[in-house]
Amino acid sequence: MSTTGTPAQSWRDARLPPAGVHLDSAACSRQTLAGIEAAAAHARHESEVGGYIAAQAAAPVLDAGRAGVAALTGMSPDDVVFTTGSGNSLQLLLGVWPMDRTVACLPGEYGPNLAEFASRGFTRRALPVDGLGRVDPDAARTMLSDEPPGMVHLTAVGSHRGVVQPVAAVSAVCRELGVPLVVDAAQALAHIDCVVDADAVYSSSRKWLAGPRGVGVLAVRPALADLLQSPEWAGPLSALQCLEFGEANIAARVGFSVAVGQQLAAGPEAVRERLAELGRLTRTLLADVPGWRVVEPVDEPTAITTLAPTGGADPVAVRARLIAEHGIVTTAAGIERAPLEMTTPVLRVSPHVDAYTDDLETFVTALRAVT
Incomplete structure (x- = not known):
């Protein structure tokens, strides 16, 4: 198959050759050589001039990273702060939450998010959903209007199921x-x-943006940011700025900012279309594999395909054999990812833009062999 000049080949050319078949981007994507070198160059600069001087020199790169995130979320660069990851972002936000501590969220909410809500004293209510766990906006309107919570928290695409929530409607x-x-x-x-x-x-940073581990972002609109509770020591800093204050891995943030820039250069819409195409192809190829059921509708616009075992296969053991015997990386998702909804572990397949049909066919053959 000829791949010269395709988005898949361009994506792959920007990276080291994969050691096997990487179908685990929903866990951690492969970084580009440019992102790795940018982070390494910053670390070298820290060695030359010290961490704080190097951080000042990196400010334009970090500002560009914030601007890129703002473009992807429809906010402004001043609305964006860096964190150490998604969990840290939620933790920071809940720590300064200014309103009633009640939250309406999905029945299939991510387990660590549920734990964070509980530790912060939030009372949880479940949003109305269909059989795939997708919110019903009309039913949600009725529920929320009867007793408005302090927050609606919506996980746009789940960790355990590649179903897109109707975020704009909600x-x-x-x-x-x-x-x-x-x-x-x-x-x-x-x-x-x-x-x-x-x-x-x-x-x-590490999932579909293909940046380094240990970095995250939080974007908050001014109408909410102005209400956040500032610490006593804040001085001239806003509550949002205070969330970014403190020790940080600036090299990783530089690498993340480069990854965001590369995402924008590749064309966000083109990337999304390619990922949706890969999702359709993956589900089609996996539809008839014995012992597994594809959870998502074939046309669901994500690259995540979830396989639920129907014949007693253990996703953890299957994942381990796929790696050891075939060099194929996937995710075994346990029920702790959505403890209020999942009843059995699942196998998750998540190719990125650089996956080819040959990669997916190799996976299908290997899955048949190890099941």
Whole structure:
């Protein structure tokens, strides 16, 4: 198959050759050589002039990273702060939350998010969903208007299921009712359209943006940011700026900023279309593999395909054999990812732009062999 000049080949050419078949981008994508070198160059600069001088020199790169995130979320660069990851973003936001500590979220909410809500004293209510766990906006309007919560928290694409939530429709409901909407975009940023008029959006670097681990972002609109509780020591700093104050891995933030720039240069819409195409292809190829059921509809516009075992296969053991025997990386997702909804572990397949049909066919053959 000829791949010269294709988006897949351009994506692959920007990276080291994969050691096997990487179908695990929903966990951690492969960084580009440019991103790795930018982070390494910053680390070398820290060695030459010291960390704080190097950080000052990196300010334009970091500002460009914030501007790129702003473009992907429909916010402004001043609305964006760096964090250490998605979980840290939510933790920071909940720590300064200024309103009632009640949250309406999905029945399939990500387990660590549930734990964070509980530790911060939030009372949880479940949003109405269909059989795939997708929110029903009309039913949500009725539920939320009866007793408005302090926050609606919506995970745009789940960790355990590649189903897209109707974020824009939920956002319109929240605007109508005056309820703040916070979007977990860990699996969504650079994967689906995240310009959705939310009050806050947070995400990580390492998934679909293909940046380094240990970096995240939190974007908060001024109407909400102005209400956040500032610490006593804040002085001239806003509450949002205080969330970014403290020790940080600036080299990783530089690498992340480069990754965001490369995402924008590749064309966010083109990337999303390619990922949706790969999702359709993956589900089609996997539809008849014995012992597994494809969870998502074939045309779901994500690159995540979830396989639920139907014949007693253990996803953890299957994942281990795929790596050891075939050099194929996937995810075994346990019920802790969505403890209020999942009843059995699943196998998750998540190719990025550089996956070819040959890679997916290799995976299907290997899955048949190890199941």
